[in-house]
Amino acid sequence: MITADEQRQAQAYAAEQLAAAGIELTDSERDAIEVADFGLSRLREEGLIVLVYVNTDRYCAKELVLYPGQTCPEHRHPPFDGTPGKEETFRCRRGLVTLRVDGRELVLRPGEQFTIPPDTVHSFTAGPDGAVVSEFSSTSRDELDVFTNPNVRRGTVVA
Amino acid sequence: MITADEQRQAQAYAAEQLAAAGIELTDSERDAIEVADFGLSRLREEGLIVLVYVNTDRYCAKELVLYPGQTCPEHRHPPFDGTPGKEETFRCRRGLVTLRVDGRELVLRPGEQFTIPPDTVHSFTAGPDGAVVSEFSSTSRDELDVFTNPNVRRGTVVA
Numbered sequence: 001m002i003t004a005d006e007q008r009q010a011q012a013y014a015a016e017q018l019a020a021a022g023i024e025l026t027d028s029e030r031d032a033i034e035v036a037d038f039g040l041s042r043l044r045e046e047g048l049i050v051l052v053y054v055n056t057d058r059y060c061a062k063e064l065v066l067y068p069g070q071t072c073p074e075h076r077h078p079p080f081d082g083t084p085g086k087e088e089t090f091r092c093r094r095g096l097v098t099l100r101v102d103g104r105e106l107v108l109r110p111g112e113q114f115t116i117p118p119d120t121v122h123s124f125t126a127g128p129d130g131a132v133v134s135e136f137s138s139t140s141r142d143e144l145d146v147f148t149n150p151n152v153r154r155g156t157v158v159a
Numbered sequence: 160m161i162t163a164d165e166q167r168q169a170q171a172y173a174a175e176q177l178a179a180a181g182i183e184l185t186d187s188e189r190d191a192i193e194v195a196d197f198g199l200s201r202l203r204e205e206g207l208i209v210l211v212y213v214n215t216d217r218y219c220a221k222e223l224v225l226y227p228g229q230t231c232p233e234h235r236h237p238p239f240d241g242t243p244g245k246e247e248t249f250r251c252r253r254g255l256v257t258l259r260v261d262g263r264e265l266v267l268r269p270g271e272q273f274t275i276p277p278d279t280v281h282s283f284t285a286g287p288d289g290a291v292v293s294e295f296s297s298t299s300r301d302e303l304d305v306f307t308n309p310n311v312r313r314g315t316v317v318a
Contacts, residue, residue, distance in 0.1 A: 021181050022180050022181020022182065022252075023181065023252075024252070024269040024270035025270050026270045026271065029270070053248065053250060053272065053295065054248045054272070054274060054295055056246060056248075056274070058217075058218070058246055058297040059217070059218040059219075059246070059295060059296060059297050060218075060295075061220065061248065061250075061293075061295035087215060087217055087218070089212065089213045089215075089220065091212060091220075093181075093182075093183070110183040111183035111184050111185045111188070112185065113212065113213070115213060115215070134220075136212065136213055136218060136219075136220035136295060137218060138217040138218050
């Protein structure tokens with residue numbers, strides 16, 4: 001659970017980080033920025049801020065924004081509807097992100113990218129200045145994600 | 160046909176425009192920027208500069224860079240391999256781009272986007288300051304594009 005204040009602050013932080021990365025948003029996009037605490041109620045440590053540009057039944061593009069040191073908890077994107085599950089490419093735009101994929105760890109700096117195969121466990125953590133990461137992928141079905149921590153809930157409750 | 164000089168200039172222009180849009184590239188990406196004159200030998204009027212971030216058998220992401228007033232000639236992305244053809248979302252990052260889709264015309268400014276259905280004729284022209292456009296799409300198979308102008312050749316010959 002997060003408070004309405006935490007949600008507003010996170011949206012404002014994301015809009016500011018995206019602007020600093022040279023990324024312009026429309027007003028309706030700014031209002032649609034999603035703040036996820038994964039049901040863990042410690043947003044600044046484990047969470048993610050997401051702006052979805054487009055998500056069709058063929059492909060998806062998003063911007064991910066992280067607070068300094070914030071981690072998106074370990075998860076995988078399982079097969080669905082006869083597909084092997086979501087395949088995704090992370091491209092760092094600003095700050096630094098440490099990506100852990102199937103036991104391997106790598107650091108992405110602005111201009112660097114990595115493609116995560118479908119159904120492969122991964123987590124990622126922003127550096128000390130936070131991070132902005134573009135995500136290009138096949139269709140996104142966030143509600144199907146399988147998290148390692150059984151306490152995770154994908155839907156975020158705003159108090 | 161373009162000259163090696165035209166190619167180098169266009170790559171340098173694209174790198175500069177991408178940097179101005181806040182987009183960082185690796186050295187190998189800078190070297191891989193594709194300059195297309197569509198076989199028409201008047202690059203500044205009809206052409207396109209392309210950086211492919213990723214193109215898997217499921218999705219694709221690119222940056223498109225256009226000179227001021229430059230047009231990408233009318234074409235469509237036909238069905239292939241049992242798919243309906245490439246579906247693509249154009250998101251303007253810098254400058255301005257006028258998009259003509261199936262007889263309809265619309266202008267995209269930074270932060271604005273539009274999704275073009277598969278197998279639908281379209282062309283686009285940059286405004287007076289050029290344009291940077293992010294393209295998110297299903298798999299890209301440029302060699303299959305069908306152009307309205309029969310003189311177009313998708314492969315660019317560098318003299």
